[in-house]
Amino acid sequence: MDRELNENQPAKPRKKRLIVLIVVAALVVLAVAAYFIARTVAHSFIQSEISTRSDWEIDTGDVADREAAQQVTVYTDPVEATIEITQIVPDEYEDEGFTYYDEEVQDRLASTLLGLTQEGNYTMGSPLAILNPFGTGSNGLYLYFGTSNPTQVQYTVSVEDDAIPDYTAWANNAGEDGYSRVQEFLLIGLVPGMENTVTLTAYNRQGQETQSATFTIDMPEATSGYDVTLETVDGDSTQALSNGLYYAMGIGGQYGYTFFYDNDGVMRYEMVLEGYHSDRFLWDEDGSLITCVGSTKVARLNRFGQVTQVFDLGQYELHHDINWGPEGTILALATDLEGETVEDQVLQIDLESGQVTHIVDFTQVFQSYFDITRPVQATDPFGLWSEGEWDWLHLNSLQYDESDNSIIVSSRETSTIIKCALGEEPSIVWMAGNPDFWQGTDFAQYSLEAQGDFNYQYGQHDVELMPAQEVEALGFEAAGEGQLYLRVYDNNYYAMSSRDDFQVEVPEEVGTANMEDGVNSHVYYYLVDEAADTFTLVDSFDVPYSSLVSNAKWMGDTYVVNNGVHQCYEEYDQQGSLIRQYKYTCTANGYRVMKDSFEGFWFLPQ
Numbered sequence: 187m188d189r190e191l192n193e194n195q196p197a198k199p200r201k202k203r204l205i206v207l208i209v210v211a212a213l214v215v216l217a218v219a220a221y222f223i224a225r226t227v228a229h230s231f232i233q234s235e236i237s238t239r240s241d242w243e244i245d246t247g248d249v250a251d252r253e254a255a256q257q258v259t260v261y262t263d264p265v266e267a268t269i270e271i272t273q274i275v276p277d278e279y280e281d282e283g284f285t286y287y288d289e290e291v292q293d294r295l296a297s298t299l300l301g302l303t304q305e306g307n308y309t310m311g312s313p314l315a316i317l318n319p320f321g322t323g324s325n326g327l328y329l330y331f332g333t334s335n336p337t338q339v340q341y342t343v344s345v346e347d348d349a350i351p352d353y354t355a356w357a358n359n360a361g362e363d364g365y366s367r368v369q370e371f372l373l374i375g376l377v378p379g380m381e382n383t384v385t386l387t388a389y390n391r392q393g394q395e396t397q398s399a400t401f402t403i404d405m406p407e408a409t410s411g412y413d414v415t416l417e418t419v420d421g422d423s424t425q426a427l428s429n430g431l432y433y434a435m436g437i438g439g440q441y442g443y444t445f446f447y448d449n450d451g452v453m454r455y456e457m458v459l460e461g462y463h464s465d466r467f468l469w470d471e472d473g474s475l476i477t478c479v480g481s482t483k484v485a486r487l488n489r490f491g492q493v494t495q496v497f498d499l500g501q502y503e504l505h506h507d508i509n510w511g512p513e514g515t516i517l518a519l520a521t522d523l524e525g526e527t528v529e530d531q532v533l534q535i536d537l538e539s540g541q542v543t544h545i546v547d548f549t550q551v552f553q554s555y556f557d558i559t560r561p562v563q564a565t566d567p568f569g570l571w572s573e574g575e576w577d578w579l580h581l582n583s584l585q586y587d588e589s590d591n592s593i594i595v596s597s598r599e600t601s602t603i604i605k606c607a608l609g610e611e612p613s614i615v616w617m618a619g620n621p622d623f624w625q626g627t628d629f630a631q632y633s634l635e636a637q638g639d640f641n642y643q644y645g646q647h648d649v650e651l652m653p654a655q656e657v658e659a660l661g662f663e664a665a666g667e668g669q670l671y672l673r674v675y676d677n678n679y680y681a682m683s684s685r686d687d688f689q690v691e692v693p694e695e696v697g698t699a700n701m702e703d704g705v706n707s708h709v710y711y712y713l714v715d716e717a718a719d720t721f722t723l724v725d726s727f728d729v730p731y732s733s734l735v736s737n738a739k740w741m742g743d744t745y746v747v748n749n750g751v752h753q754c755y756e757e758y759d760q761q762g763s764l765i766r767q768y769k770y771t772c773t774a775n776g777y778r779v780m781k782d783s784f785e786g787f788w789f790l791p792q
Contacts, residue, residue: 231773232571235441236481236503238461242286242321243409247273256294260302264317267403271327272316274298279321286321287460287479292493295320303330303370310339310369310386310399322491324409324456327373329357329386336365337388337396338790343375344383350415351450356790358489364790365391372490374431374446374788375454378408408456410443413771416451421764427757428741429783429792431455434748434755436463436735436777437770451768463777466508468516470537473786476516478504484518484535489787497535499542505529506582514538517545517593519581527556527576532584532593546593546612548579554628559684566683578684585651587670590615594672596649599684600624601642603649603672603712618672618714618721619643622690634714640723643710644696645679648737648778652711656740660711660760662724668717671724673740674710675747679733697733700751705731709738709747709762727762730754737778748779755779 247264250272261273276291278284286292299319308314313331318324333339339359344352356364357371369388376382382405387398408414431446431454444464446455457464460480468476470486474494479485481503486495502520511517511534518533522544525531532546549556559578562568568577580599587594592607592615602619606612614632617624620642621633636642652671657664665671679697682689692698697705706728714721729738735750741757744765748755753776756767770776785791 231438234439235436236462237441238480239285239442239459240282242279242284242458244275244279244321245406246275247271255301256298258294258298260298265404265406267315267401269312269315269401269403271403272302272314274302274316274319276321285460285480286458287483287485287493287496289493289496292320296492299328308332310388310397313369318491320491320493322458322487322493323372324458325376325378325405326455326491327376327403328371328490329373330368330370333367333369333388333397335390335396336361336367337369337390338364339369339371340387340389341373341375342385342387343373343377344385345377345380347380350377350380350452353448353452353454355788356792358786358788358790360489372788374784375448376403376405378405378414378453378456380405380414408453409458410440410445410456412437412440412443412445412453412456414453416447417769418451419767419769421756421758421766423759423761423763423765425744425759425763425765427765428744428746428781430741430781431784432746432755432768432779432781433457433464433467434770434776434779435465437772438775439773447768449766462504465504465506465778467780467782468508468510469787475787476508476537478508484508484516486537495537495540497540497542499533499535502531502533502542502544507584509584509586511535511586512588512591517584517586519584519595522547527578528572529577529581530579532581532595545608546606548581548606551606551612551614552579552629555624558627560686562683567681568683572683576684583648583650585649587651594649594651596646596674598645598647598677599682601644601646601680601690603643603646603674616714616716616719618712620690620692634719634721637720637722641678641693641695643674643676643678643708644692645677645681645733646674646710647677647735648675649673650738650740652740655742659742660725662711662713665713669713669715672710672712672714673738674712675736675738676708676710676726677733677736678705678707678731681733697731700733702731702733707732707736707749709745727758729756729758732775735775735777737780739780741781746779746781748776750775750777757781 247261250260250262257277264273308331313329316328319328339357342354353375359366385400388396427449434445442459442461444457462481464477475487482499484497506519508518520531520533521528530548534543534545561576562572564573579597581595583596585594600623605615617632618634624630650673680692708726711725730749730752732749732751739746745758754769757765
């Protein structure tokens with residue numbers, strides 16, 4: 187019996203080892219499965235950012251009793267209202283490949299709208315009212331009517347919700363000094379998903395009220411389904427918020443839209459794009475708006491939301507930024523879809539001819555450095571999002587310096603601000619950041635020397651040339667010959683995913699994880715002295731930590747700052763004290779939030 191027991195004793199340890207191996211194997215399988223699931227989700231998220239809208243989701247009213255023309259159908263009563271609401275829709279809007287961002291489609295809509303303005307004697311009490319006339323703004327209402335004398339029109343939008351204050355604006359009728367007998371404007375401010383009461387009031391040149399009218403309109407839900415109101419938190423600053431609308435671009439999970447919120451966090455306009463996100467708004471001299479409307483398209487829009495010009499980038503895909511370039515042009519950061527790398531090209535678009543020219547290939551500018559980089563691997567910090575992509579520089583903002591025909595770009599991957607001279611052979615002028623990134627390369631000589639004791643920026647976004655007015659407003663000494671000021675959103679996040687056996691030692695205050703407690707991002711103000719080859723941190727203020735994306739915009743007396751990963755934006759006074767914070771929800775992060783008065787576009791200058 188004892189011999190039998192001894193012979194059977196090893197069976198239990200073997201069984202335990204087998205169980206352990208099974209558990210370990212199961213955990214490995216689960217870990218691998220979890221990674222591939224996460225990778226699939228991340229890939230789907232990235233693809234959604236660059237995808238093209240396939241469904242324009244138009245709920246039409248009743249077909250109007252009028253002769254069809256221009257392959258555009260006129261509908262009436264698409265929503266309930268106390269005035270007649272009209273809708274004009276291209277006949278092919280349900281066809282595969284249809285887009286509103288097509289000049290021919292827009293011309294047909296404009297011709298139809300013009301015809302409608304000539305069909306009746308419209309008054310303030312009975313205006314021509316067209317909902318979303320050009321398909322680019324779901325809750326924009328075009329109004330057209332006459333007044334007996336030259337007037338300005340103020341309107342107020344109210345809803346029966348105590349949490350949503352009234353919204354008042356002066357409509358831009360494009361009249362001389364804002365006075366006209368013809369009132370034609372896009373009414374901005376209708377709250378999606380609610381019954382809105384609109385009061386129109388006309389004033390003459392003496393400031394006297396001459397007439398008024400009121401109507402109600404039941405607005406449909408936002409096309410995107412996104413939040414109509416945002417949670418707000420007031421800060422300690424007593425500075426007044428700047429006038430205007432915040433516009434949120436690239437909200438994760440809501441690509442293909444730009445959302446406009448008032449100072450109370452209420453959505454007042456939902457811009458509908460072909461896809462992608464706006465990146466930046468550029469205002470031309472004629473008052474038109476130029477912005478990104480798809481991953482390979484830039485467009486010009488007028489104050490009614492009509493697309494008047496489309497620039498197709500062909501084999502190039504937009505990423506991160508557009509900005510003004512040499513006279514009559516804009517510049518764009520791009521990826522060559524026929525190339526092997528990403529986010530390292532610069533295009534120039536001629537606004538008159540529409541010609542797109544490739545002007546900088548940074549793989550050539552940094553050729554010897556590029557040769558020591560490699561595509562992102564699964565185990566890299568950005569492996570989940572970018573595995574297999576050769577994202578060796580990752581440019582994320584763009585400024586043109588007309589003083590010497592150069593550009594200033596921000597490289598997230600190298601945590602470096604780069605000035606590059608344009609021309610037949612673009613070349614590096616200087617680089618600002620931690621010089622350790624470039625030590626031992628052919629480009630170490632271009633690193634500016636840091637003056638003073640401060641932490642370098644890491645993973646920065648949105649590097650902006652500061653105008654002289656901003657420098658003066660902050661009390662900084664005016665820039666001298668060969669000097670310039672830069673405003674930088676310092677994400678304060680270090681990660682590198684493009685070089686083997688290379689890491690930079692960073693201070694403990696610098697974040698190294700996507701989400702991290704006890705770490706701040708910053709708004710930095712740099713003074714660059716090109717003659718002395720130095721840069722200095724003149725001032726800064728802390729903002730919530732955002733490892734990726736984000737931006738800071740000067741508003742004259744205040745700053746609007748978006749912290750994309752933290753999913754909030756704020757307005758600060760010039761000392762960096764919080765006035766108000768707005769919290770939003772999204773997948774992963776929100777790219778940029780800026781603000782504008784929109785005076786001269788939608789509204790009259792005040």
